[in-house]
Each structure stands twice: as C-alpha cells, then as structure tokens.
Amino acid sequence: MVAEIGPSSIETAFILEALGKGVRVDGRGIYDYRGLRIACGPASGMVEVQLGQTRVLARVACEVTRPAAERPTEGTVQFSSELGTLAAFSLDRAVAQEVSIARMIERVIRQSRAVDTEALCIVAGEQVWALRVDLHFIDHAGNLVDAACVAAVAALRHFRRPDVTVDGGRAVIHDPRERNPVPLSIHHTPVCVSFAFMGKAGELVVVDPEAREELVQQAAFTVTMNAHKEVCALNKAGGVALGPEQIRRCTQIAVEKAGEITDAINAALKTAAAEEAAAAQ
Amino acid sequence: MQTFERIHPVEFQRRFLTQDTRLSGREFSQFRPLHIVKGSIGTAQGSATVRMGNTIMVCGIKAEVCEPDVKRPTHGYLTTNVELSPMCSARFRPGPPSDEAQVASEHIHRLITPSVDLTSLCIEENKVVWALSADIVCIKYDGNVLDAAIVALVAALENLKLPEVKVDPATGVVEAGAEDGVQLGIVRRLFPATFALVDDNYLVADADDAEEQMTSASLLVVLDDQGQMVNVWKRGTGIISRDTITECVAAAAARKSEIERALST
C-alpha cells in the first residue's frame, strides 16, 4: 500500500526473531503455502492464479506463421512478462528489472519439453503455430515465480487452438464456431516451489516467501518438479551460499508441495471443463 | 502588446473571444484556407504538401513489395506515421514519438484503412503484395495538425502511382517496369473538420496553436465523399452539448466543399 523503499530495522529484526521461534509474520507455518486459487476462463487459455494476495494472470494466444528456416517442422512457444507499475509501483527500478520471471518460466517449460512443438506443425516449412504466453502481474505480495508458473502451465493446458485439416499443400484453419478447437499436446506439468533463506548464514528457511520476507531474504531458491516427482530445474540466483544438505531438504519438501499444487491445477481444469460442457448444452 | 500576450496569454485571448472575434481575425466558424501541392516529393511514389495557415504538413508515400500476411493472402499493407518533431514546434522534445504523435498516427490509420481497397495492392496472391508506408511530417506547427495530416494523406494517395510489376515465376524476383504505372483507385476520400472548445465556453473551428493552449475539449468530424459521417471524435472533459455537435456536423459539410476545391486544383 505505501512505498516500500526498504524494510525498517525493527521489521527486519522482528521477522528474524520470530522465524527463530518458528513463527512467520502472517501466522503461517514454516513450510505452509498461502491459499492457492486458480480461475480458468472465460477466454480459452486464460488463467488467473491467486496465491495469498499475489495475483498473476496468464493469457495464451496462437498465430499461424512461417517456421524458422532451421526448424521447418516445429512451432514456437514464446513467453513475455513485465513487472510493471501496476503490481510494483513502489519497488525501485533495479528490483523490478532484475526479476525476469518470464525467462525463468520459459527456461523451465522449454527445457523440460513440456509443450510438444512438433505437434504445432501445420504444413512443414510453410505454416506452423506460434504460441504466445503473456504473464501479467496484477498484485505483488511475494513469490511471483510460483504463481506465474502455475498460471502459465494451467493456461497452456486450458488453451484450445483452432482445428486444422491439411490436404496437399493447402491447410484449412477451421473457425472455432464450426469445428471445436483442439487442445495442445502438453507432456507434463512442471511446477515451481520457491524457498527463501534468511538470517546471516541463511539458516532460517521458509516456503512460499511473502513480500515482507522477500525484502529480508539472503537467498532465494526455486525447485521445479513435474508430476512424476522428477526435478526439472533448480534455480538459485546469487545470495548466500547453500549447503548440499539444505538443497536436499528443499527438494524433499518440494516433492510434497509440487504434488499438492499439481492436484490443484488438475482440479481447476476439471471444473473449467465441466462448466464449459454444461454451458455448451 | 507583445509583452501582455507573453505574460497573460489566456487573458490576452479572452479579450478577443469576449468580443466574438479571434486574434487571427477569423469568424468562430471559419477555417483557415487550404493550399495543396500534389507530387511535391519526386522520390516518393505519392506525395502532397498541405498548408493551412501556419500549419504545414508534408505526406510522402513509399511503396515496397513484401510477402502478404498468411491469414490475408490478397491484402497489401498501408501504414501511417505522423511525425511531430522538435523541428515544427518547441513543444515537442527530441527522442521517440510523443503520445500525441502516436495517437494521431493510430487514429489516421483507423480512418484511412476502410477507405483504401487493400486488395488492389495485391500483385500475386499469397506471394507478393505492395506495402505502402505513408510518413506525414509536420514542418510547421500552428494548431489543428490532425486535419492537415488527413488531407495531406488523402491528397498523397490520389497522387500515388505504382509502377508495373512482373514476378519472374522461376526465381520469384520482382521487376518493376520503368514508366509510371497505374493510379491507385482510393475508395473513399476523407474530409476532416476539427472544432475546439476554448476557455471552456467558446467553440471555434480550426484552432491555432495559441487557441489550442486554452482548449478543454476538441471535436473532430470526418465526412466521406457522399457527406456521410465517418468519424466523430470528442476528447477532453469540457462539455460540448448535443446540439452543438449537430451544428458542427453541418459546419463540417461546408468545410468538405472547401477541401474538395483545394484537392481538385
């Protein structure tokens, strides 16, 4: 609400003192996530995720384009996000720039081959689908990464692209009103679980850091898992060093948390599909 | 008199407005005369210079060939770009286009697109089409840039000549014929008329720079060849009543004939 240039000294001291006794400023447990609400629709590929007060909206869109010369049979998936002044007016410019969440989510989804780009081909060398995922940060109350990842993945799974039939070299793109649009082929659902390390040596750890905790953290660490309990990516950008023991403990916690988040995504998609089916009658 | 104008510009203007006259001596509903020179730029495929009092706009249209959009294989492109640089007025700062310039470019693009038959720009379906880029540069700024820009663009489109083009089927290379080719048939010409609410209660036509400083609302009315309305665009929170807008539409019809005369010279 009010400008947050930096935490006041008593705020820093209090957060650390409380954490020392296993107490967090908003009353959560050390390993507890905030309430996660996932709303799909009304448009196809539109998902808004609410993680506590943090709100991220993901929009997926597709377009027919000419493929890149070196990959004639593959479509593309492009992410874009900007921590604009809506969610982060008071954060000074440096913090807002450095938080390039779209790059992290893009790496996570691309390296784990979550989206089958081969299936995006229409006419090899001529026409392919170019997917665009726009991430909009509506409210920043800490841990944008986890919320953005859930929003992006859920939006990709919720998205339906127009159906296409190809005869000879010609491709016919069917209007969604005539022929039901087709889902993308998504191999798996990578989910991010973020940790914040506080205290001089980073000995105090919490899951799903809140905005005030992020201001005081010495290091941030994100584990990306998929539904088969496999680690897709580990991400740590600077800050105090972490020992192997801490990383192992985080990945263990991440397994359980990722499972819960994946269930939440599946549930949200199921209700959205049910509502659509009901509306279609 | 100069110092009074410089120190109290508002008060100075008000002295005239209260006596139902304007500093420039024009009637409230009187537009500045239009002088149009077509083909003023030799290197452009189509060009025109428009002078409206001390507001001067030059429009140059360059034509290039390119691949059509996958979704609309028979459509060519027409992009418009209004340039309001520090050259034409001190109010514009160097650097990227100002908001005013970007909004003018976008608005003119929305008005001109339905007026031009983009399929007539098609050279070979799904292969090669014409891409016209119209740059409308303001040389001198003295208010009401939008009207001058629209007229300049319409005049330049009427002046546009595209060379004969052949596509070599084997290599796909496009050769342009030497002599000037076909005149592009513009579907519907646009006739703009802008009114400004000055000092919150005087409605004047074709406000100049000084009057624009005191404008709390502006109204653009654009008519087409048949006198039908193409655009009514009222901005600013000053109130222009419903009947005044209807009167402005009538005044715009009068302005249309002035523009037609200037275009046909």
Next chain:
Amino acid sequence: MAKPRVVLPGDIVDTHTHSGSDDESTMDVDAESRVLRLGPGLAQINDSVRATAAGICHSKDETQFWVTSNKRRYVAAEGEPVIGVVVARHAEGYRVDIGSAHDALLPLLAFEGATKRNRPDLALGTTVYARVSVANSLMDPEIECYNANTGKAEGYGELSEGYAIKCSLGLARRLFSSNAPVLVALGASVPMEIAVGLNGRVWINTETPATTVLVANAIKNSEFLDAKQCRQMVKELLEKK
C-alpha cells in the same frame, strides 16, 4: 441534523443554505446566510457543495459538513500522529517516509531536550512515532517527536523494538479512538504496547513474537467486523494459540 448518508463524487450535499437549490428536502431557511465549514471530501463547485470522494457525509449543527472515506494513501494533516521510517539524513534533519506523496522532514531539534550540542542520532531504517507539525499541499510535510509547547516527548520518539503493520486509514482512525473493540478485547487478555499512526501504520510490541503476530492478525481481521464479531474473532485466535 441531516442523517449521515453515503455520497459519491459529484453528489450535491444538502446544506440547507438559502442558495442551496438541491434535490433533497426543500426546508425553508432563515434569510441570513451562515458560514459553512466544509471538511475533507467536499468542495464548492459553482454555487453548490458537492462531494469529491465516496464515503459517508456527516454534518454537525448545519454548519460543519465532512465526508469520511476509507483511503490508503496518506495525505499529511497537521497535528496527526504518524509512524515513519527514516530514509535519509541531512544537515538540518532526517527525511522520514510516512507513506505520503513526499517524505517528511524531521528537524534534528524536534526531540525532547535536544540542543545544538546533544542531538539525537537515528540510524537509517529507524522507526519513529511523531506528530505532523507542518502540512500543506505546497510544501513537504514536517514532523516532530515532542510536544512543541511543553517540550516533553509525550510518547513520541524512536520505536526501538516490536513490529509495525500497514492498514487502511479508516481502520487506523478507528483504532486511534480509545474504545476500538478489537483493542479492548485484546488488551483484556494480552499485555501489549500499541502506537497507532493515522497514516495507516500500527506499531505493536508484546513479550513474544507469536503474540505480536496474533495481535497484528487480529487487527487486520477486524477491519470489516463489528464489535461483537471482533470479540468472537479475538477469542478464537487466543484459544488457538
């Protein structure tokens, strides 16, 4: 006295003045005109008094009218206690962020017993409880950590421990009045120190961090609850501890 009613920007406020030609009751008013004192949220726009903010319009003996509205961005007003964080130190004083458009100036001498030689030494990031001494729309606000007439601190000064939370200005104003239900309920069973800043910041200090967090959550939850619901909510929070 007209009963308080919800107003939106642009609503004409019935001020019973003889010039008032508004839609509400057309009570005839005695001829002599009265001086109207308009509080925040109201403005005179060509001969009628209109609301400029959404809220509840109150009036007191037909001469004073004001609108209470709930905002988050603080606009400094003279005499109001505020909680701020020191963000910079200049020769003549400290710059303190009190959540308003411009940082406030806290002169070095605006402390109890401060003299040229013995001046307070506040580090950056220090939280202070102060009182707005100068506030107008054209200047940066100024605050002071003592009562200028008595020279006594009267509770103002550095807040060295505890924790400060942010809340809406409406809630802060309600907490500031001594009989705020949530504070009464909490005070009965939890020993605590509270300092309320009308700039939407509340400082809390108790023996253990857990209780401080409990008090903070109780205050935040109380925004939309009435007295009875507040007591119930506090009871539940205390049992869960």
Next chain:
Amino acid sequence: MARPDRRDPDQIRALNSVLGQLSRADGSAQFSTGSTSVVCGVYGPVDVKLFDEHLDRAHVEVKLRPDIGIPGPKDKWLESAILQTLEGNILAHLHPRTLVQINVQVRADGGSLDACAINAAILALVDAGVPLRLMVAAAACAVMPDGRIVVDPVAEEAEAARSLHTFAFAEKGLGEGEGPVYVDSRGVFGIEEYDACYGVCERAVGRVLAFMRSAVESKVTKESHVAGA
C-alpha cells in the same frame, strides 16, 4: 435476427465489479461486462518525476497493458482516450507536485473494451479516494448492417457492424442539456443514426452509473458499519 448471445438490442451484458482488492495499489477496481474484463490500479497522490512535475497541480498519467502481446499503437490510443476522458475530472490542483498514476490491465477483450476500460479507471480512482468532480461512465453500441442498433456489442457484432460508437457521460450531465464527456464514433453513419446511438448509449450509461453507485455504496457501508456512523 437475434444477437449471438440472444440478448435484447438494448440489453447490456452482466456487469460485475470488485473494488479495493489489490494490496499494493492505493485504489483498485476490476470491472467486467460479460467476457470483457479490465483490472485497474491507481497510485496517487505520490511522488512525481521531476520531468512531469507541475507546480500547481498533480500530473495524471495512464499506463495500459493489453491482454495479449506487447503494448502497441492501439493501446497507446486507448491510454490517451482514458486520460482525455478522466484527467479534467480529477481535482488535480488539490495535490500539486504529485502524480496520479492510473494503471489499466486488460484481462479479456470480448468487445466494447474502450467503455469497460473507462469504467474500470473511474471506479479505481473512486476507490483510491482521488478527489473527483463527477462520476463518469461509458457505454458502446453498434449499428448492424440491417440498421438495428445494438448496445454493448460483443467482438463478433463489432466486426460485422456498419459503425461503432462509444460514449462517456458525466453523471450530472445526463439529460440536463449537457453533452457527452467522450465520443468515438467510427464507420459510415448519418446524423440520424448518430443521434439514435447517442440516446441508446446515454440510457446505457445511466444503467452503468446506477450499478457503480450500488457497488461503491455497498463497499462504503461495509467499511463504515463498524464505526457505527
């Protein structure tokens, strides 16, 4: 010829608004008409960049981000439309040397986006407590090829329409001979069609203003019943 979503010609889609939900913004509002939805966060009065500073009033700025893609000329155009419609309505002289920043995020565009954005922006300004002169609301209508005038057109209708009209009115401006605050009519239409659209949108704005009044009133009473006002 029924409308795609079987609405009457003068029926607006379901209106929905949520006020004050964002934790960082000083005021916020999400406004939806059917599937078109816009969320807006207002910061102000806050500190202003030296370049924009005015000594006698606040600087008002609109930043709009589209739902899909990077901001382009269309978004710049809508930013300017919102600014021109609301800037004069803010009592900027009460907060000199400050900034009022209106951040508009388009969530979904199902047609009549301009009107929805203006409505979200005014509600966010009200929620932020920025001093305003009047309530302003906007509505859109379209003249279909067969001459029918339909209010609050969906994207499909807007594409097929002969002309599209967006009007914004101030609350006190209704019916008292005063005019519209904002007009954007595009396409091919005569003066009679324009007048008809003016009337249709004026009535629609009346309904939107009534909806806004109940939304703000419910929030104000929810907050104040505690104070026993």
